Amino acid sequence: MPDLYPYSAEADPIKNEHDSYNVYVNDNYIGNKILFSQKENIQDVSDYLNNKGFYNFQAEVEGDHYRLQMTELDQGELVIDELHSYLGLH
Template sequence: MIDRNNNGNNMLPFINTDIDSNSDVKLTEDQYEVYVNGNFVGRKTLKTQGEDLSDIDDFLRNQGFSDFTTSVDGDHYSIHVDHQDDDLSNALSVYFNNR
């Protein structure tokens, strides 16, 4: 029988910690649908902590594209160019298929 009045309490201490509140560790993968001028071109999954949606922008700039704007709305990443740019869409399709 456990003596609950004993100062040498036989119960293990309970430590309450909120591991996720101060942690920068990525617990799940984020996935975004990517659109160019409203047309779906692929999905970008952020698998590691270091990945970011701006990786898409960096890829496009490295491919020579510079005349575009981007925005995020929920899980949709929209890329807008002033004209329909099939080369940009094709480059992104290759990018998503190689990932």
Template sequence: MYTNFNFGPGGTWGFPLIWNDFHDEVDNYKTAHDSYNVYVNNDYVGKKVLVAQGERVEDIKSFLNTQGFTEFSSEIVGNAFNIVCDEDAKEHIKEAVEVYIHNR
């Protein structure tokens, strides 16, 4: 499809009209800025960059469960992911989250 523009006496230029028919598919791809600041009891642990298609920041919870941690909750606010736990478990969970962030 071409759109014609008249640029002065006797001049007509044709420009192709281009649009994105694949906008729904493009929205599902990861972008370079998909990352979360991760906290444990509001203490900053690190930044988790989501690299793989389908990867979610909530995957940290599954990892913690496989490490034997079950008594915690989490919340996402904007690009912040906060894990809330007892103060007794805080340092152990922080160490596990650091390992997860740096290895995955």
């Protein structure tokens, strides 16, 4: 039987869907960040937070997860509120 799908999606350099990351703050799921253009990248989330005055966090990409760990835990709720606005969740 012939292979009806000779090309895998992984081999196709053209994206059929937008990249999407699950965003977490202190291990709590906040929402998804969808990258709509090739100019966007997941580090834009950290840049946004820096522009809002938040610097005390560690950011890590793990597969399709973007994890922010706050070094000052009392800022977690403020960061979550900012991310809700940034991700369009409000």
